Amino acid sequence: MNGLVVLKIGGSIITDKSSSTPKSLADAIERIAQEIAGVSGSLILVHGAGSFGHPLARQFKLTEQFDVQGIIETHRSVKSLNTMVVDALTLSGVPAVPVHPLSCALLEQGRIRDMQMAPLREMVQRGLVPVLHGDVVMDSARGAAILSGDQLVPYIAQKMGAERIGIGSNIDGVLDNQSKTIPDITPSTVDRLRVYISGSSHTDVTGGMLGKVQELVELADKFGISSRIFNASTPGNITRFLKGETMGTRIQKDK
Template identity: 50%
Template structure:
């Protein structure tokens, strides 16, 4: 695999590593180990962010955390996603990745559900010293709401913007963003988004963060404010993560409009 001099962000969707249809947290062990093996071949700096899947969304919905402040629900949900983070980190480290969990509950502050600030000095040092920070969808403290659900899909573009990372990929359970015929859309830009919006679905399972449409909207907003191109691809297919990390254009590209100048 090529060695990258620039940091890369890899998002692992909750549906790629957990059974999102399960009532309580169930890891797709074989998929997680395969993903960890593919990640281990990368020789550059990397941040991994993963979704909460069946570990977080079920409890967040049960306690209505997307609508109300519930301290007990916040704790239960946070503890659940910590368990998943531990499993992801263990899998990565079993292949020598040097992964360390970074829980957003302890380093992010939001306002009305959007990141207001995040402590990044430790993450910068981790990257410098060869560690792979692993963040995840979590409950976070919120100035206005008490707590809120902080999606991994919001964390990814925030990190990219704040850390100057220009290559990022979202590994989902689909071959990309699908059109009405179920085929991957090659490229989505702010200019052509409305053409495809009607066929981009939310989540078919318990998901309080907006499903595929939520992912696309976050990445489009990032592309409007930067020159960053993102990729949404199927992490369930062998070697796709390897291909993304090796620099291939894969799945659906989320790009700035043609002619954009940073």
């Protein structure tokens, strides 16, 4: 789709991920909403779950077992974070609408098997900004599983033919062992760089930084689509990303 941007805002920015109970960061949510409102263009937004999702998913062992109460409580919690994000965007003048993956996607062994894309397409064509999030989703093999925002981004980007794809987190891209940003990762360099990349310093059931890199390397490898991991907690960086500036780590196919 012409000019479409798919952007994920990490749960590490909009929530306090060091908290074992849900704790939102209202100032950050408001700043992000204002930055998004300041740049026009087609956009699909995805946000992470942070402390609204990962601790509950761990508590109910949702990556290992089917648990009805766990599904209900985890979805309720991430949905409440989604409402905060959508409300902040609405107040800033962004025509945002909530889209809950539990209601429109099906997984198989934790990977998206099927997802309703037609409503998203119509929303974007009509100028709306769909706002999806990491969620607990039904799984044809396991009953239910966690669908991370990091998996949603490449899936949606590829299905919709997005022009720019970014995952914003709380760190300046993918860092090496000297805490320097690695400017480029490709399918052929990722194995050498993997030793530097681990999960998250906080509770994260979907693989932290390594999870993001694996998802985006697969997108580059399978479909030749480039993307970027950048620091969305630095004020102004979301604006810069939306305007097409380069920053952070680029993940792309080998030349």
